[in-house]
Amino acid sequence: MKSPLLSLPGAVPAEGVDEGVAAHYGDLFREQRALADGTGFVDLSHRGVVTVSGEDRLSWLHLLLTQHVSELPAGEATEALILSAHGHIEHALYLVDDGTTVWAHVEPGTRDALIAYLESMKFFYRVEVADRTGDIAVVHLPAGSIAEVPRGAVVRETAYGRDLFLPRADLEAYAAQAGPAAGILAYEALRVERHRPRLGFETDHRTIPHELGWIGTAVHLQKGCYRGQETVARVQNLGKPPRRLVFLHLDGSEVHLPGHGTGLRLADEGPDGRRVGFVTTAVRHHELGPVALALVKRTVPVDARLIADTTAAAQEVVVEP
Numbered sequence: 001m002k003s004p005l006l007s008l009p010g011a012v013p014a015e016g017v018d019e020g021v022a023a024h025y026g027d028l029f030r031e032q033r034a035l036a037d038g039t040g041f042v043d044l045s046h047r048g049v050v051t052v053s054g055e056d057r058l059s060w061l062h063l064l065l066t067q068h069v070s071e072l073p074a075g076e077a078t079e080a081l082i083l084s085a086h087g088h089i090e091h092a093l094y095l096v097d098d099g100t101t102v103w104a105h106v107e108p109g110t111r112d113a114l115i116a117y118l119e120s121m122k123f124f125y126r127v128e129v130a131d132r133t134g135d136i137a138v139v140h141l142p143a144g145s146i147a148e149v150p151r152g153a154v155v156r157e158t159a160y161g162r163d164l165f166l167p168r169a170d171l172e173a174y175a176a177q178a179g180p181a182a183g184i185l186a187y188e189a190l191r192v193e194r195h196r197p198r199l200g201f202e203t204d205h206r207t208i209p210h211e212l213g214w215i216g217t218a219v220h221l222q223k224g225c226y227r228g229q230e231t232v233a234r235v236q237n238l239g240k241p242p243r244r245l246v247f248l249h250l251d252g253s254e255v256h257l258p259g260h261g262t263g264l265r266l267a268d269e270g271p272d273g274r275r276v277g278f279v280t281t282a283v284r285h286h287e288l289g290p291v292a293l294a295l296v297k298r299t300v301p302v303d304a305r306l307i308a309d310t311t312a313a314a315q316e317v318v319v320e321p
Helices: 028-036 057-064 111-120 168-178 184-193 229-238
Strands: 022-024 041-043 048-053 078-083 089-097 101-106 128-131 136-142 154-158 161-167 243-250 263-266 275-285 289-297 305-308 311-317
Touching: 022 184, 028 184, 028 275, 041 168, 041 184, 048 057, 048 111, 048 136, 057 101, 078 229, 089 111, 089 154, 101 154, 101 161, 111 128, 136 168, 161 168, 184 275, 184 289, 243 275, 243 305, 275 305, 289 305, 289 311
Parallel strands: none
Antiparallel strands: 041 136, 048 101, 048 128, 078 089, 089 101, 136 161, 154 161, 243 289, 243 311, 263 275, 263 305, 275 289, 305 311
8 A cells, every 4th residue: 555655755665575665755765863862753544454343352362462461551552573483473563452452553464464364263153353454554653653633533652653544644744743754664764773683584484582682571481372373482481492593793784785595604714604593684874884683593602603605794693592
């Protein structure tokens, strides 16, 4: 769904999964600094919006999600996953309940599969699942923002800022008074700096929550059964995940950033050495320079020097081995 804010001055369209919103508005680092300072907003109107209403909504979602939501207070934000039977991550939901309805925004391209799964699990529960993407847009205000929130808007407030669920018809009017606009590349740079995983970027078909540090934030370990819970419990109690998320400082002399999936190898073994991981998201940060998130084998020493193709990379631990 193409955002009307692509008509703002300087807007350059994003590509790939973030197609439909602006990559930037002409000055990537200025936009990053504005967000870091608590000013401006990010257009996330390409994300899917799904609601669940009905008196059984919280108890029903509690059975399906990795997060404890049966007693979720109105207005309290949380995040949750849906796992496969083998414990692999299939969906990531960013939730808030307004007292009558649970609102969630999800990754572009995942909405239809998520709704199909939820509909298949309704059975006799008194719930209604709705796709609100066509009439509701998500806008992100950074932490520290004093921008006004329109009356009646549903707000999901976290340590990283506020996600607003706004009528799509009001998006342009809100942007005119909430500026300056920042593109998705600025938003992504701050996400990487904060070591926050993203579905489809830090995940593949076999990713389990422990590998990304989603235990605690999106997975509650003291709740009842849900699909994939056996894998979560087994890894938590008896073993270690096969891979771990790391933060990489990349060689700043390189012109191009390594793309998603670029193989990581031990620097001592050179570019023809064995593959020990891969880059998930690489960005240019306004203070840190080129940095990335990556998945590496758990057995890779935490002090090992790495290379991404031919780019030198120094790792910082995100998930303990």
